[in-house]
Amino acid sequence: MSTVISQIFNGLQSGSVYALVALGYSMVYGIIMLLNFAHGDIIMVGAYVAWIMIAKAGLPPAVGVVAAVVGCTLLGITIEKVAYAPLRKSPRLSLLITAIGISFFLENLAQLVMGAGAKSMPEIVSGPGLSFAGANISFVAMVTIVVAVISMVLLTILVQRTKMGKAMRAVSEDMDSARLMGISVNRTISFTFALGSALAGIGAVLYSCAYPQASPTMGSMLGLKAFVAAVLGGIGSIPGAMIGGFAIGLLEAFVSAVGLSVWKEGAVFAILILVLLIKPTGIMGRVITEKV
Amino acid sequence: MIKQARDIPTPVKYLINLALFIIFLVVVNSMIASKTISGYYTKVIMLIGINIILAVSLNLATGYLGQLPLGHAGFMAVGAYSSAIFMKAASALPMFIALPLGLMIGGTVAGIFGFIIGIPALRLRGDYLAIITLGFGEIIRVILLNIDSVLGFNLTYGAASLKNIPKTTTFLGTFICVFIVCYVIHTMMKSRHGRAILSIRENEIAAESCGIKTTYYKTMAFVMSAFFAGVAGSLYAGYLGILNPSNFGFMKSIEILVMVVLGGMGSMIGSVISATVLTALPELLRAFADYRMVAYSLLLIAVMIFKPSGLMGTYDFSLSRLLGKGLSRLPARNASPARKGDDR
């Protein structure tokens, strides 16, 4: 019993990071139909920013956290402006390849500048763990889950209730009509990137708390899995991304729990394929049909 | 009349191309035999050949068919492993039988995987196809890594690498394969089948309404692409003599994609040139190895922003056309329009 509860919390913890990252994928896809392959690497940059601030400059963890979130946000906006905006009218394939290029670039740049080995992250939060029905749940796990859920609730309110949120939804529905309605499409897209990247920044901090290391390739597998989560939940859908994130986290935990940890990665991708074949739009996704 | 002058079947053109190719093979091969071209350059040239096959085969699916499979390395891996396992088992067979058979096995198994993956994947479009092939590619890698523990006997040797594969790949073998692959793709693309594939890229709904069985042609192009990737994988196995699943990950797929994109999607000569340059360049730039990958990615982004169609666009090169212009007055091949002035 305690093992089952432990495993559920294990799944929820990694799932909440996946969900935060998946949200970034989902929002960007919703608005410009781009699979932002660089999203995972934004997290990597965020982790390095936190590391430089806390470990190198010796600043208090709170400064590092803020710096990571701000750094990610700025990076996200810059990438959008420099690499994606010029391609708004290009075929989607070009945009996708550009995203892959950005991802490549960030990883290799990090390797060049920071070295290939991992950097050890100082402790950002610490506190007593919780014993629950015989299962140990670490403080970090609880913080991760709570912060992720709060971020998601705030995001939902932002998108549903604010003017900018309405603009985001309008642009993702129909960019040209939104433009005709006087919505600044460019600003909305930038805002979406900023928001997605800020979430990535939060994800980077939570990730650094839970797994206190920063390495150049840390974003790639995380990004890939979060991306699977976004597709599973229905890419373009905010609640979908959350559901997908938690689902992937729990799936991984349970595949490991039944003793098939070796096949964990395979199971994630198998789920991805099954979802795409059975319901390509994911759990919460909308059907987008091509007009003939 | 102009058209006919251009489209008269000219076996002569083919003979010239073939002769040129054979001269190339013989000259380079004898230079290798006489050590005029050193072992190092031979290795690089063979790698270039293997990469050309990979790029050209991916170009079939990406450039011509207009899909974006992100699991090409998976097909290469399947081909490499199946051919390697066969070659290790078939050491008793004479080489002139074992080698072509190994290549065929590598290609066929990859083709079968292409079919299994293509049937469901090709129902999806655009991004979703990219995602699902990425997923399949990763699954292939995970399976190669862990299959031995399921089967209970050693087949792929997982992380420990499949070692001691007979090193059967030679310059001659590689470039005969390069020639055959390029020839088959070229001739197919210049037939109704090729046009059907192009029409799917251009506008799938219109293609369908022109009576083209789009699913059939998509699957065909996809399977063919996988088959040739498998052949390249077989050559790679025989070239290196050791295989590890980690060498066939997502990154390898991207590497091949970069070759295709930089060369120009839909241009075979573009793929050939960029595969050559991108294989040779890092070797030549060993001194700057540190910055190589950063430069790569910047180049990729820059090309996408400033010249999204790639360096060669969809331009296809014809040796005989070049010959026609330079050496003789042979009419050009149908790749580009012949102007009235040329038709003297």
Place this chain on the structure above:
Amino acid sequence: MKKLISIALVLVLVLGALAGCGKTEPGTTATPSADTGANATAPAAGGTIKIGLLGCYTGEYAQYGLAVQNGALMYIDKVNAAGGINGKQIEPIIYDDKGDPTEAVTAFNRMLDDGVTALLGSVLSGATMAVVPEAYAANLPMITASATAAGVTYNEDEDLVYTNMFRTCFIDPFQGEKMAQYAKDILGARTAAAITETGNDYAVGLKEAFVAKCAELGIEVVADEGYSKGDKDFKSQLTNINAKGADVIFCPNYYEDDALIVTQARQLGITATFMGGDGWAKVSEYAKAEDLEGSVYCSAYAPGSTPEIKQFETDYAAKYNGEVPGMFAALGYDAAIVLLDAIKAAESKGLETGSDEYKAAVIDGMKNTSSVGITSAYSYDEFNNPIKSAVIIKLEGGKEVFSQMF
């Protein structure tokens, strides 16, 4: 217009290629990267002996490759400074393989073109195993400081020992068996668990030997968990292990992962002793002292344990900006010692440098070596693996402390 642009771009690429070509004309050897600190040594009148240095000097595993390179170059420079061998300077020819077997093979062939007499490399097992058969065919003396796979010196399919190939590191099975023995003899373990990166041949090699030896010794392996490269969350696997309750947990991966595994295990309340292989070196920088306390790993190198090692550490720090050498640097240094001693022997026979007989003599010299490195004295068994005992390092108060020879 567009055509012009594309032509221009193609031209730029080709010119770039040609420019690169000019830079690496045969004869001018690759300049060692700046941070290696290998100061170009003036060629002596007696000519030079070219030695290839091959390894992952860039890319994901660069930290290992560079450490080996630094260690090897340090000894080479020392020999050169003392007048070289038989009046001849040692000229290192350094090529990067990024840990990729494909690149290793091309780089190796490039070295042959450059006329190397012997090869020190490669760093990772995969890359090394891709090169060995070709080096064997050329009968080129070869020594690696870090390729631990058993297959590096021995082709099991054809029952063939690569007679030209030597190493200064342990082989994977040796470490796994040692640690199983240690668990039984010293820790008195009755149950064990393992957690390994399944895609990593090194980790899998150690784990398999460990599991096999445990069966032999009567230790029950209650859990055998795996994870994939890039994973950072091991709690699910550790929860399983915790449920099975093992006395020791064998965790033979690279130190970054090991640190995370230990930390997460302690978060879950696991108190079992962690054991690892030589990939653990530097683990103390990545996890808290109290989490690591009591963990042990086997290594070929015990920092600060002998006067020779202390001297090595001082010299290394002086040469490389105060860096503290690890096992890879030490083994790289040792590999250079073994190789250069063998070259000395060949030179003393008066053979022509670089000739086939010369290379055979170098191989012979290594086979019958009596070199004393800083980590151990060397002699080789029938499979060309070094016969030496393991160092057990214990984590105490956040320090990696030499515990005993085992």
Place this chain on the structure above:
Amino acid sequence: MPRRDPHETLIPERDKDKTPAIECIGLGIDFGGLTAVDDFNFTLGRTEIAGLIGPNGAGKTTVFNLLTKVYQPTRGRMLLEGRDTKNMTTAQANRAGIARTFQNIRLFKELTVLDNVLIGLHNEIHVNLAQAILRLPSYWRCERVARERAMDLLSIFDMTGVADKKAGSLPYGAQRRLEIVRALATNPTLLLLDEPAAGMNPSETSELMENIRKIRDMFQISILLIEHDMNLVMGICEGIAVLNYGRIIAKGTPEEIKSDPDVIEAYLGKKGH
């Protein structure tokens, strides 16, 4: 609603004894609860030119998509020369004899004009893959014949001069004409034209009218067109069906339609409000 006999309308005297080119019986389609087309009963005789008109959003293009099997109907049947088209794909429908053009032009833009037509001729070229790759004489023969035929088809619209141009580089009117040529290349018995005169000037339109008639006479095919240009519709159509809110509100000859009160209401809105 009483079912009307589909034979009663829009089929000229001369074709009464033949199977109609197409016969739709109670065709309808819903999109997620929204009925786009309903109770579509329509019959088109051999070699007849008919028009499908109606206000924007009436469902005209949806009807085309139903006829070409881009959408599968939710209910009803559709007979093509007497054959039920149930479960046919678009490609099969094309091979069964329906060809079409598109409202938003769907040419193979990056390919040459000639290639566009050759793709239309896809099923008329009988070369298998092996023959093509091995470049057997049969390949060369078929390719030559196909090219000649493609040039013949292009000559209808006097487009042989641009055969080697990229389709996407043609002016708008020429692109519309090329779409018609490509559709004709598939050797149809029924040609569906979706706003063929859109974006054309009056002289181009009248030329198009001539050409549509010419095509019908040359190929002996039926033509159904969607068009907003009433001069064209009234000028060449022998029968007209008017669609509003997914239903046929009137059917008849151009004269009948012109005076139909329902049609006037649909186009001009209800009077007295």
